[in-house]
Amino acid sequence: MRRILPIFLIAALVSGLIYAPLCRAQDETGTKPQDPEVKVEVVGLSIAKGDPNDKFDRSVVRGLPRGTALHFAITDKTRFFTRFEKESAKIELFTDQKGTDLLKPSALNKAKMGLLPSVSDDHHTAMFSMTAPQTPAPGAKEIHFRGKVVVETGVDEKTEEQKRLLLKEGSEITVGPCLFKIKNIQAFGENNLQITLTSDKSHSAIKTIEFIGADGKKIKTRKTGQSSVGWDKNKTYDLYYSLTKEKEKGPKDKTAPKGAEKMMSELVTVRITYFTKVDKLEVPIDVKVGLGL
Structure with a gap:
């Protein structure tokens, strides 16, 4: 298994957006990435409160998962992505800058990779979401996520x-x-x-x-x-x-x-x-x- 050194991303504040494209990945570790061809990008964000009257613990916004979801794209023009190894995905940290633990389980939900990770038609981009059951605290302006995914590539x-x-x-x-x-x-x-x-x-x-x-x-x-x-x-x-x-x-x-x-x-x-x-x-x-x- 190949491993890429951590890529640290900071997205600029996006005013007034609940589901919006965000900024391109930036390497701020000070260390040269082991695999510079791989680009990781945050491409979307969704936030939806849980519906207290829903017996299935869904969100009040139908079509969006309950809680907070970050949407990512991994791009590498030199590799042919085939599929995600969902069982190897891991979420280590999902908080806002006020210390709210977004990973705290709700009645029926826990943090996980989204249901439909996908690969682009040219197989050079792999897209996925990471979801957590809780929403940021009122007034929060930043989310911190740390974790990993494993993507299979053809050789x-x-x-x-x-x-x-x-x-x-x-x-x-x-x-x-x-x-x-x-x-x-x-x-x-x-x-x-x-x-x-x-x-x-x-x-x-x-x-x-x-x-x-x-x-x-x-x-x-x-x-x-x-x-x-x-x-x-x-x-x-x-x-x-x-x-x-x-x-x-x-x-x-x-x-x-x-x-x-x-x-x-x-x-x-x-x-x-x-x-x-x-x-x-x-x-x-x-x-x-x-x-x-």
Whole structure:
């Protein structure tokens, strides 16, 4: 496991904001960071009082967690983040400058990492929240947070190809870290296909998926989104791609298939680049954030 020296953050006071973007991370330890490529940033803050009449101990603001939440982004253009190791997240300190212990449990809540840590589409930014059940004291102007998170990163890149794939619903992609099926395919316009790939295993280790036409030329491939449904072993993962075929030049044969129709009638090659191993990056965080209240 790699470890980054603590990064100390101070956010400028943000007047009148309850949920607002804050300042970029600054290294004020006087020590050169072990891993200068890694940037930690506080990107948001939310504060909501608990609802004394709610039997589930929720906040009075629906959609926000009870208490205080800090929202972070970790960015590193040299690494490929795959997922957070939630069980390794740790909160050591969460207070305001008046000494209020924001970690004090409420009836049903305790301090924790937020429910939905996520990774950006390019896998270079990992986003997460840290929540505590209590709110700062009246007149408090600063929150101090100290803790750590562990992010998994892909290493040992590998590329595999599967030839003679027919782009139709039900076709299987058997190379790479998980089995995919083409769940849905639709033609949009003359030269574009929208494809949904589905799997019962996480695709977090996949770096890129490319398609090569029967003519040996790359088909312009763009990932348009991803989603997952279910829990644990019953979870399914979908990836959404847009495939665009370049318009053919020269005389046109009106009887021959073209564009999207041609892509679905030819056998293509799919090329998947993925990571075969996982490294763990430990990121200690020590932040002071102004409330501006």
